[in-house]
Amino acid sequence: MPEKPSLHLSPLDSAHRKLKARMTPFAGWEMPVQYEGIIQEHHAVRKEAGLFDICHMGEFRVSGPRAESWLNTVLSNDVRQINPGESQYTLILNDRGGIIDDLLIYRITEQDYLMIVNASRREENYDWLKEQLTDNVVLEDISSQTGALALQGPLSLEILERAFPDQKQFPKNRKIMKWDIFDGAESYIARSGYTGEDGFEILVPTELVTQLWDLILDKGKTLGCVPTGLGARDTLRLEASLPLNGNDLDQKFSPFESAVGFAVSFDKPEKFIGRERLRDQKAAGIERKLIPFTMDQKGAPPRSGYSIAIKGEEVGIVTSGGVSPTLGQGIGLARIKSEIAKPGQAIDIDIRGRNVPATLQTRPLYRKSD
Numbered sequence: 001m002p003e004k005p006s007l008h009l010s011p012l013d014s015a016h017r018k019l020k021a022r023m024t025p026f027a028g029w030e031m032p033v034q035y036e037g038i039i040q041e042h043h044a045v046r047k048e049a050g051l052f053d054i055c056h057m058g059e060f061r062v063s064g065p066r067a068e069s070w071l072n073t074v075l076s077n078d079v080r081q082i083n084p085g086e087s088q089y090t091l092i093l094n095d096r097g098g099i100i101d102d103l104l105i106y107r108i109t110e111q112d113y114l115m116i117v118n119a120s121r122r123e124e125n126y127d128w129l130k131e132q133l134t135d136n137v138v139l140e141d142i143s144s145q146t147g148a149l150a151l152q153g154p155l156s157l158e159i160l161e162r163a164f165p166d167q168k169q170f171p172k173n174r175k176i177m178k179w180d181i182f183d184g185a186e187s188y189i190a191r192s193g194y195t196g197e198d199g200f201e202i203l204v205p206t207e208l209v210t211q212l213w214d215l216i217l218d219k220g221k222t223l224g225c226v227p228t229g230l231g232a233r234d235t236l237r238l239e240a241s242l243p244l245n246g247n248d249l250d251q252k253f254s255p256f257e258s259a260v261g262f263a264v265s266f267d268k269p270e271k272f273i274g275r276e277r278l279r280d281q282k283a284a285g286i287e288r289k290l291i292p293f294t295m296d297q298k299g300a301p302p303r304s305g306y307s308i309a310i311k312g313e314e315v316g317i318v319t320s321g322g323v324s325p326t327l328g329q330g331i332g333l334a335r336i337k338s339e340i341a342k343p344g345q346a347i348d349i350d351i352r353g354r355n356v357p358a359t360l361q362t363r364p365l366y367r368k369s370d
Contacts, residue, residue, distance in 0.1 A: 010055045011147055011206050015213055019227055027120035029056040031230055038231035042325040045195055045236055048224030049153030051216055052233060054201065055209060058122030059146045060115040060129070066136040067111050073272050074132050075105065076255060078265035082107045087174050087192060091255055091263050092125060093274035097281065098251035099258060101125050102243070106176040106190060114176075114188070116148075116201075118245045132273075147209025151216060151225075152199035152236070154368075159220035160189075160200060170200075182208050195233075196240035196366050238331060239324050241292045241363035247304055248290055248319040248333050254281055257335070259290040259363070289341040290319065292365050295330030295349070296357040302332045307350040308358075315340055318349060324365065330358075331365055 007030040010016070016023065021032035032053065034041060044050050062071060071079045077090035084107050092100040101121040106114040117125050126141050133139055151159065157170060164181055171177045176190035185205050193199030204212055217227060234244070243249050243258055255261045256278070264278060295302060302321030307314055321332030336347075343362045348355040 008056070010053055011209050012053045012055060012213055015210055016053070016227075021227070021229060024230065026230055027056060027118070029119060031056060032227070034229040034231045035227045038229070038235065039325045041226055041228040041232035042235050044224055044226045045153045045197060045228060045232060046326055047154070048226075049151060049155045049159055049220060050226055050228030050232065051213065051220070052150040052152065052228050053213070054148045054150050055146075055206075056119040057148055058115075058117040058119060058125065058141070058143045059148070059203065060117065060126065061140040061142050062113040062115065062137065063111055063140075064137040065111060066134060067113060067138075069270055070132075070134055070137045071105070071113065072268050072270035074129060076264045076272060076274070078268040079105065079107065079113070080268060081265075084109050085171075085175055085177060087176055087190060089260075089263050091260065092121075092128070093255075093272070093278075094251055095274060095277070096251075097254040097274035097277035099245070099249045099253065099255060099260075100128065100251055102245055102249055102260065102263070104190075104192065106188075108176070108178075108188075114203075120246060145206055146203055147206040147212070148201060148203050149209065149212060149216070150194075150199060150201045151220075152193055152195045152228075153197050153225070155220075155223050155225070156198050156200055159216060159223055159225055162223075163216050163219040173198075182211075194240070194242055195236035196364060196368065197236075234320075235322055235325055238320055238322055238333070239326055239364065239366035241333065241365055243290060243333060244320055248335075253288075253335070254278060254286070256281060256286050257288050257290065286338055288316065288335045289338050290333055290335050291341045291343075292331065292333055292361045292363050293347065293349075293358045294324075294327070294361055294365065296359060298329065299356060300351050301330045302349050302351065302356075302358070308334055308336065309348050309350065309355065310340065310346070315347070326366055334360075336360070 024033040171191040179189040306318040308316040316336035345360040
């Protein structure tokens with residue numbers, strides 16, 4: 001029997017074990033799913049702040065005089081719209097317009113870009129992008145040299161100000177800046193949240209990420225900052241109605257079928273991969289949409305793969321589901337027939353052979369004013 005491939009270990013692996021984190025395999029890595037508990041960590045991010053290890057994410061650097069035009073052929077959005085120091089949500093698509101990966105791209109300078117890709121797609125993305133490479137464009141996978149943390153929650157900025165009192169400037173929303181925090185080591189801080197809260201991502205050389213982790217937890221402790229695992233990361237993004245690659249996004253469905261059509265630009269001069277298929281689909285209309293829902297009663301939570309029906313007729317499937325610690329009820333995302341995918345529509349979800357009532361909602365399910 002062939003041996004199972006060994007899991008990658010985060011450079012913070014020892015720090016997680018010291019904190020007695022419960023570890024789990026995730027996207028080829030061994031990562032913390034929780035420390036004190038998913039619910040406690042979730043509430044900390046909503047009320048104070050949580051610190052996430054995101055060293056498993058992939059980082060690619062793209063540079064050169066033709067970088068902008070090349071990126072516009074391999075990504076769905078228009079990178080001309082972002083200036084140096086700005087970010088953009090975008091997609092890598094296949095020839096049929098299906099989603100290979102969703103990612104953030106940062107424009108560092110006019111000819112220098114940083115792509116943050118999902119851990120489960122890192123190698124596939126890199127190989128695919130290499131195949132598309134043209135002259136005067138340099139593509140580098142800098143993931144192994146890069147350590148990354150995410151600090152999320154309403155007190156994130158205050159914690160960073162305590163941790164780095166000599167820093168007088170922090171990026172505004174969706175911005176990135178070079179950050180001199182470790183004696184000239186190339187580091188970056190960006191401001192973009194994936195939890196529905198304010199948040200920052202910090203990129204440092206791998207050998208410095210443990211020092212950064214310890215510093216932020218120490219300075220944030222009295223403000224309620226806690227280490228936070230994958231479990232709370234999932235419940236937080238689900239409350240914010242943010243789709244997850246592999247669950248809500250995959251190569252069988254287009255951006256328009258996955259609630260990320262805003263990341264497609266037909267106006268750029270370059271012909272991007274999947275463009276013609278998406279043009280045809282947009283003109284003809286889509287058969288299914290991704291939409292959030294809430295359960296009408298407490299009980300067993302909805303899970304990915306559960307069937308959805310209306311009056312006994314199957315109309316869709318749950319793509320992501322769970323219990324919302326903030327809202328106190330089952331929630332999820334579902335891919336539903338377009339003609340009935342409207343907020344307020346009553347549905348039934350088959351949970352262990354029982355039809356349990358739920359209601360389609362607008363997104364996001366959680367807002368900061370809640």
